[in-house]
Amino acid sequence: MADRIMSPPNPPVPPPTAAPAAPAVPADPELSAADIIENNLEQLHSLLCCCHGDEGLVLQGADPHHLNNVMWLAATLLKQTQTLFQEVLKQ
Secondary structure, eight states: OOOOOOOOOOOOOOOOOOOOOOOSSOOOTTSOHHHHHHHHHHHHHHHHHHHHOSSSOTTTTSOHHHHHHHHHHHHHHHHHHHHHHHHHHHO
16 A cells, blocks of 8 residues: 655744725825715715615625625725815815
């Protein structure tokens, strides 16, 4: 009987590093503040439509971790849009 060949154990995986915080408002000199607000609101609308859909909660069986990430994304978009809107109101 042949000897069993086993691969060496995997090296330890380093812990994930925290991503640098995104700026409150994306820096794009090509877009006006109104364009960025409109884009963020459209993205947020699409995100929530994908999550909820027309017939009820689409992600009902999804892992709570993923649902939390979706809500985190929606909250981030909302905060960025609110910050930019307040800057526009000051002008």
